[in-house]
Amino acid sequence: MTSCKPPKAAHNEPGAHDVHSYGNPDRARVKHIGLDLEVIFDQRTVKGTAVLTIDQFALPAKQAKREIVLDTRALQIDKTEVSPDGLKYTEGRFDMGKSDPILGAPLHIDLAPDTKFVRVSYSTSPSAAAALQWLAPEQTAGKEHAFLYTQGEAILTRSWIPLQDSPAVRVTWDAHVKTAPGLKAVMSAPNCLDANDCHFVMDHPVPSYLIALAVGDLQFQATGPRTGVWAEPSVLAGAAAEFSDTEKMVEAAEKLYGPYRWGRYDLLVLPPSFPFGGMENPCLTFATPTVIAGDKSLVSLVAHELAHSWSGNLVTNATWSDFWLNEGYTVYFERRILEQIYGKKRTDMEAVLGYQDLQDELKSQPAKDQILNVNLDGRDPDDGMTDIPYEKGALFLLEIEQKFGRAKLDLYLKDYFDRFAFRSITTKESLEYMRQHLFAQDPDAALKIPVNAWVYQPGLPATAPKPESEAFQAVDTAIAAWMKGQTIDTAQWSTQEWMHFLRGLPEHLDAAHMKKLDAKFHLTASKNNEILAQWLLMAVRNRYAAANARLDGFLTTVGRRKYVKPLYAAMLTDATGAKHAVAIYARARPLYHPITQTSIDALLASRAEAK
């Protein structure tokens, strides 16, 4: 059997320290967090207390200091108190360490031997809270009310809650959130329908990056008995129609890998500046409105975030080097859900588009970052967020499916989610379990899978599956015909077929060709954001000025990083484009979430350096 052992001692072994947290959970570990917070829009701050329930572990005899260490980033700490019983508190000493641009600063709090509770009084920075985006009314759909939301993954929760911000430290939590009258707060927990004073309780232990909050003019519409949509009133009906298959998706997922354990599954539709497609916050996935296309053609995003309710939220990557355990398993699972609901044709097309993304990523990433169990020591975990953990991770499971058969893999995965439910595990632990519980059952099949190459080596192993789509073969024929100047029949094409068509055209097209494409297919006017972003990229690359107004409008409303980053990058390839990029960004930057700002700042800076 192929060995699952890493070639040499890997970083971030089980029990090893999470290099992205200052926390000391081996000495004193947070078990529960009680939040009492006020969201103050006119000061752009979240202010209040966090009561941490902690376990202390035996100290080595000579250890001088009895303390708990928390992560913080740009937090103002006003006071820390300790208590043996959660009733009587005494103010204690704390010390804030030096701040690192990626990790923030450790907060050391002295403990007494009998301390069970630590209360921290704090407020978030109005300008430097990296998890928070404060939106002015003009940036919302309704244009009347302010909006706030958080994005915790990977290591940003520490910018709004002082805690041990490692995915290996799981906590239960509850929260009281006060906000302005007329606004509604929702969280990554069961949500109540009442307008104002909500108390939230998450009684399953979750990693810190899954604690999330949003406040705005939000209303709810059900899409099924345990599914529904939260959104601003003007987008609610459209969102509920787009996501009306969500209940079916939950049923399909349960049929595959066991019960949905989080009670409700709702979606929150955010304003278009949301930096991601979706974020799998428990009970309440946060989603970009850019997937509301009117024809459900982009709802694989829902299948993806829902799948995280098993891969990611139940069984969590212990460190950010194990991120592929979250995302690779989820992409595989997402496509299994899609196949059940939308069939094989659609799923095959999505798998091929994913494979194309992976091939592009493999061309642009250095060898060391093509490894699933990637080394992120000294780096921002965000650097590991490429298509590699997603698509290479999913292909690894697809190869296992092909060699062992679906039935065996499905039984194995169901058992895996059960066995590690509400736990955080490393790559090594997951492979050890796979070796014992799947590979041992069929050693001949196991021999065919180069696990070591998949997980610890760059590129793809020679045995890697290559997804194929029959529908795309027809599109390839259409591309060839179009290039010969023939007319093509696109009337029945789905979004995925359009994507394959646009990607399959030559990278360099002259002005007349761009104009002809636009005249024939109305691409600049496309209301499908996936198609539009692809077309705008072609427009930038080919300096097609007729799309400039649309490009400007897109970049100054949409903050989804997957779309905006390639557009700025393409503009930066020559001096005229760079000027254009700088001019648009000057207006757009204040409208983006800090995550997108950081990425585009870095892009512009690296270009300036290159000069």
Ligand code: BES
């Ligand atoms: N968990 C991720 C988003 C994420 C990853 C946020 C790393 C911060 C750090 C989420 O599940 C995701 O993968 N979203 C994708 C959409 C999906 C359909 C591939 C996205 O936002 O593009």
Ligand code: ZN
């Ligand atoms: Zn994901």
